Amino acid sequence: MTTLILSGFLALSAGLLAISIFGILTRRNFILLLIAIEIGMNAAILNFVYFAAFSGATTGLDGQAIAVVLIGFAATEIAVGLAIVLALNRLKGSINVAQAIELKL
Amino acid sequence: MIIGVTGTRLRRFEYGGWIAVALSGAAMVVGVLIAFGEAMSPGNYTNVQITWFHVAGAPGTFPNGFTLVMGTLVDPISSLMLVVVTVVGFVVMLYSIGYMHHDKGLPRYYAELSLFLAAMNGLVISNNLIEFFLFWELVGLCSYFLIGFYYEKPSAASAAKEAFLVTRIGDIMFLLGIFLYFSHYATAGPNGGWAANGFVFVHGTTPFLAPSIRGSSTLITVAGIMILGGAAGKSAQFPLHVWLPDAMEGPTTVSALIHAATMVAAGVYLLAVASLFLGFTSFDSLVIVAIGGFTAFFAATMAVVHPDIKRVIAYSTISQLGYMVLAIGAGFAMVGLYHLFTHAFFKALLFLAAGSVIHALGTQDLFKMGGLKKPMKLTAAAFAIGGLALAGIPPFAGFWSKDDVLSSVYSQLGAHPAYWPFFVMAFAAVFLTAYYIFRAWFLAFSGDRIRDPTLPAAHEGPWVMQVPLVILSAFAVGAGLFVFLPGFQGLLLGGAGVAGIPPAYGTADVFLSAVSVLLAAGGIGLAALLWGNGRVFSLADSSVAQPLRRLLLHRYYFKVGYDWIGAKGVYTVSRAADFFDRYVIDGTVHGLERMFGAMSDRLRRMQSGLVSDYAAYIVAGLLGLFAILLVVAPFLIARFGGS
Numbered sequence: 001m002t003t004l005i006l007s008g009f010l011a012l013s014a015g016l017l018a019i020s021i022f023g024i025l026t027r028r029n030f031i032l033l034l035i036a037i038e039i040g041m042n043a044a045i046l047n048f049v050y051f052a053a054f055s056g057a058t059t060g061l062d063g064q065a066i067a068v069v070l071i072g073f074a075a076t077e078i079a080v081g082l083a084i085v086l087a088l089n090r091l092k093g094s095i096n097v098a099q100a101i102e103l104k105l
Numbered sequence: 106m107i108i109g110v111t112g113t114r115l116r117r118f119e120y121g122g123w124i125a126v127a128l129s130g131a132a133m134v135v136g137v138l139i140a141f142g143e144a145m146s147p148g149n150y151t152n153v154q155i156t157w158f159h160v161a162g163a164p165g166t167f168p169n170g171f172t173l174v175m176g177t178l179v180d181p182i183s184s185l186m187l188v189v190v191t192v193v194g195f196v197v198m199l200y201s202i203g204y205m206h207h208d209k210g211l212p213r214y215y216a217e218l219s220l221f222l223a224a225m226n227g228l229v230i231s232n233n234l235i236e237f238f239l240f241w242e243l244v245g246l247c248s249y250f251l252i253g254f255y256y257e258k259p260s261a262a263s264a265a266k267e268a269f270l271v272t273r274i275g276d277i278m279f280l281l282g283i284f285l286y287f288s289h290y291a292t293a294g295p296n297g298g299w300a301a302n303g304f305v306f307v308h309g310t311t312p313f314l315a316p317s318i319r320g321s322s323t324l325i326t327v328a329g330i331m332i333l334g335g336a337a338g339k340s341a342q343f344p345l346h347v348w349l350p351d352a353m354e355g356p357t358t359v360s361a362l363i364h365a366a367t368m369v370a371a372g373v374y375l376l377a378v379a380s381l382f383l384g385f386t387s388f389d390s391l392v393i394v395a396i397g398g399f400t401a402f403f404a405a406t407m408a409v410v411h412p413d414i415k416r417v418i419a420y421s422t423i424s425q426l427g428y429m430v431l432a433i434g435a436g437f438a439m440v441g442l443y444h445l446f447t448h449a450f451f452k453a454l455l456f457l458a459a460g461s462v463i464h465a466l467g468t469q470d471l472f473k474m475g476g477l478k479k480p481m482k483l484t485a486a487a488f489a490i491g492g493l494a495l496a497g498i499p500p501f502a503g504f505w506s507k508d509d510v511l512s513s514v515y516s517q518l519g520a521h522p523a524y525w526p527f528f529v530m531a532f533a534a535v536f537l538t539a540y541y542i543f544r545a546w547f548l549a550f551s552g553d554r555i556r557d558p559t560l561p562a563a564h565e566g567p568w569v570m571q572v573p574l575v576i577l578s579a580f581a582v583g584a585g586l587f588v589f590l591p592g593f594q595g596l597l598l599g600g601a602g603v604a605g606i607p608p609a610y611g612t613a614d615v616f617l618s619a620v621s622v623l624l625a626a627g628g629i630g631l632a633a634l635l636w637g638n639g640r641v642f643s644l645a646d647s648s649v650a651q652p653l654r655r656l657l658l659h660r661y662y663f664k665v666g667y668d669w670i671g672a673k674g675v676y677t678v679s680r681a682a683d684f685f686d687r688y689v690i691d692g693t694v695h696g697l698e699r700m701f702g703a704m705s706d707r708l709r710r711m712q713s714g715l716v717s718d719y720a721a722y723i724v725a726g727l728l729g730l731f732a733i734l735l736v737v738a739p740f741l742i743a744r745f746g747g748s
Contacts, residue, residue, distance in 0.1 A: 024720045033716070101714030 009050040016043035030088060030095040034081045038074060045070045178232030185442060186229040186374055189449045192580070193366040194222045196573040200457055201358045203570035204464055214254060218362070221247035225367050229374070234283050237375070241279070241339070244368050245272050251363060252355040261354035268348040275338015275345055279375070282331030329389030332379045333396070340372025340426045343400040349423055350407075353415040357460030360415060365422050365456050366449035373429040373445050377438040385434075391523055393434030394514070398527025401427030405537035409544070413469045414459045417545045421495060422452055424534055428510045431531055435524065437513040444510050447502035447584045451494035454577035455542075458488035461570055462549060471548040478550040485550040487574040492546050494581040496539035496625040499618075502584040507535070508618050515617055535621050539628025547632055 016039055023036025045067045052063020089095050179187075198218065205214055224247060228240035253265030336342070341349035352364050363369070376393070379385070385393065401424045408420030425448050432441035461484040462477060463469055478485040494501035497508065514528050711722070 021724055025717055025724070028717070097716045100716070 006050060006054050009046070013043040013046050013050070016040070016046070028096050028098045030081075030085050030097055033097065034078060034085070037081075038078065041070070041074050041077075045074075175236055176232040177230045179230060182374075182377065182439075182442060183229045185446060186370075187226065189370070189446055190222065190225050190229060190367050193362060193449055193453045193577075194225070196576055197358050197362040197366075197453065197457070198222075200361075200460070200570050200573040201356075203567040204358050204460055205356060214251075214356070217247055217250045217254075218359070221251065221363065221368070225371070228371055234286075237378075238280065238283060241335075241371065241375070242276065244371060245269065245276065245339070248272070248352070248363050248368050251359040252352045254355050254359065258354065260351075264348075264351035264354040268352045271345050271348040272338045275335045275372075278331045278333075278338070279335025282328045282335060285328035285331060286325075326386045326388050329379070329385045330392060333376065333389065333393055336372035336376040336379075336430070337396060338372070339375070340369045340430065341423045342372070342396050342426060342430055343403055346400065346404065346423050350416045350419045353413070353419050357415065357456060357463055360419070361453045361456030361460065364419065365452035369422060369426055370429075370445050370449060373426060373433065373441060376430060376433045377442050380433050380436070380438045387521075390434050390436065391521070394431055394521075394524050394527050395434075397427045397429070397431030397434050398514075398524075398530045399427070400424065401431060401534040402530035402537070403427075405534040405541065408541040409537060412471050414462065414471050414474075414545055414549060415456070415469050417471070417541055418452070418455050418459060421455075421538060421542060424538060425452065425495070427534075428507060428531060431527065432510040432513055435514045435517045435521075437510075440506075440509045440513045444506035447494070447506040447581075450577055450580035450584050451491045451502055454487055454574065454581050455491035455495065457570070457573055457577065458484050458491060461487075461574065464570070471545060474549040481550075483571055483574060485546075487578050488546055488550065490578045490581050492542040495542050496629060497535060497621060498539075498625055498629075499622065500582070502581050504618075504622070508621060511535075511621060512617050532621065532624070536624040536628045539625040540632050543629045543632035544635070 020036050020038075020040030020043060023039065024033060027033050027036060048063040048067045048070070050063075052061065052067075055063075085095055088100060092099050198215075201214070201218070221244065224240050224243035228237060228244060231237040231240055249265050249269040252268050253262050255261040256265075334345075338345045349364055349369065353360055355364075404420045404423035404427060408417045408424065411417050411420065425444070429441040429444050429448070432438075432444060459469075461481065462474065465477075465481065466474065468474070490501065494503040497504045499505075511528075511531065514524060514531065518524055518528060711718070
């Protein structure tokens with residue numbers, strides 16, 4: 001069995017975060033933005049799991065427990081986000097965030 | 106005991122002047138009792154004080170820090186002043202009931218007058234210079250209020266402002282003087298630590314007295330001049346005399362109380378206190394003598410031609426204050442205070458008698474009056490008594506004190522020849538004084554009819570106005586004789602406690618007295634000759650004396666000059682200030698404004714409203730934070746070290 005090393009998993013997380021940030025910065029579609037945010041969030045959640053797994057018995061299942069809680073948070077966040085998408089769609093007839101710029105000075 | 110005096114005064118309210126009369130009467134009783142007690146046990150000091158605040162000593166300044174106290178001090182000087190202030194205050198308060206009867210704004214009047222009396226009493230019994238200064242300012246404020254009592258009259262309002270501003274010049278000098286003495290006594294001098302003790306005049310049961318050597322330090326000289334400036338402002342001495350004649354715009358009662366007996370005396374009192382407790386250098390003394398002597402003469406000349414009854418008396422006040430300053434400058438502080446004491450009574454008497462005339466006729470113009478001695482016998486007699494006292498005819502009060510002033514200065518002429526011209530001026534002023542005050546008397550009271558027939562028929566005032574005249578007349582006759590009472594002498598001598606007091610009061614140089622009485626009699630005779638029996642003396646238009654008369658009437662053009670200086674000087678300063686304001690301050694403000702405007706204009710463009718842009722800013726901020734945490738912070742820790 002190949003030895004699993006922590007930095008490899010961390011690199012995976014970093015990659016996911018980079019994809020997420022790229023998505024946040026470039027997408028104009030609100031749903032795609034939400035998906036990008038979710039990816040970034042999952043990168044963070046994964047980190048909890050890695051560190052919990054690699055720290056052995058000292059922390060028990062704390063990291064995994066936090067991960068489960070965070071997944072729940074992410075779900076609620078998405079619920080709120082989708083509600084905003086619906087409202088935006090009703091208001092503008094589109095879900096392109098480039099059109100929702102009334103807050104600027 | 107003293108706190109009781111001020112306390113009752115301060116608790117002033119309500120309309121009725123009778124309350125004020127009652128309270129000031131009570132204060133008078135207390136004041137006189139205090140003075141009596143003091144006279145019975147000369148050299149006794151009663152000092153009550155509380156600590157106001159304490160400044161801890163800093164290295165190199167005050168080793169023991171600096172404590173400011175508030176307290177009351179009863180010593181011979183202050184009890185003497187207490188008598189003057191409370192007696193005259195009570196009498197004037199009583200007189201006001203009749204005199205001010207028809208005026209509106211009476212509550213204001215009585216409140217201000219009571220506040221004034223309270224402040225004046227506080228000033229007199231202050232036990233340290235700082236407290237003294239506080240009350241001094243309060244007194245000045247009341248004076249401003251009362252001069253401007255008829256504030257609808259533009260002349261009254263401007264006179265009030267003038268008085269306030271001119272005395273303010275003096276006040277600033279006074280304050281500077283305090284600071285200078287402070288810095289001097291804090292570190293050096295025989296009274297070292299005195300300033301650190303908060304300028305308290307006494308220490309335990311021993312008064313802090315001026316060093317007998319009048320040091321020649323430049324600092325002390327300048328400080329003395331500053332104190333003199335403060336006194337000159339308050340006591341209307343040359344060259345800050347201009348406000349007092351204009352202050353006659355106030356009610357006559359106010360003139361009698363403030364601008365004759367008490368407030369203007371505060372300046373003299375300050376000088377006396379300063380000479381006893383602070384000490385003047387010989388140069389200071391010379392300047393004080395010069396100002397006193399010159400003012401005595403200078404003001405008397407202006408009184409000679411003036412047609413306004415109150416202003417004539419006002420000039421005579423300036424002149425008499427000059428005598429007091431002269432005596433203090435010559436080193437006889439208690440002689441000055443003695444003259445202050447007698448002067449307060451006969452000058453208040455003159456003012457109240459004049460007020461009685463004004464009350465009856467409604468005019469202050471001497472040339473419209475005449476023949477008043479028949480309908481107003483009491484007033485005529487009172488004015489005559491006041492005039493005789495002022496002129497210095499024995500046995501009236503003014504004779505004793507003025508002679509003391511003259512003879513004490515005379516005794517110093519040998520040691521200080523520089524005093525000569527001012528002594529001569531003061532002597533000449535004796536003649537002028539007698540002349541102008543009897544010119545006023547003859548113009549107003551002699552003859553058989555009023556010159557201006559449109560004036561109402563003259564009549565005496567109500568009893569509340571007559572009683573004060575009688576009381577003050579008694580004082581004007583008798584106050585000078587007080588000096589033969591051992592207790593009163595003890596008061597004067599005990600107050601001094603320093604060298605320079607003539608051996609006995611009232612036994613002045615006989616020759617000198619004879620000359621001054623002759624001069625005074627001559628002045629009265631001349632007045633009788635020119636103005637007596639209803640005559641009006643007028644200079645021919647071609648007379649060589651005309652320009653002199655005009656000069657005097659225009660008060661040597663001093664006011665015009667001051668106005669000019671004020672207009673030009675203030676205008677120039679204002680221009681400079683305006684320039685500074687417009688270009689430097691406004692420039693800075695507007696420049697800053699433009700800078701921030703430009704910056705915010707740039708920043709505003711960042712607010713695109715686009716979510717992605719904001720996300721980009723967040724990411725950029727995050728990267729910046731990482732940069733700081735990972736690069737800058739380790740560098741700083743490596744460079745400057747950390748825990």
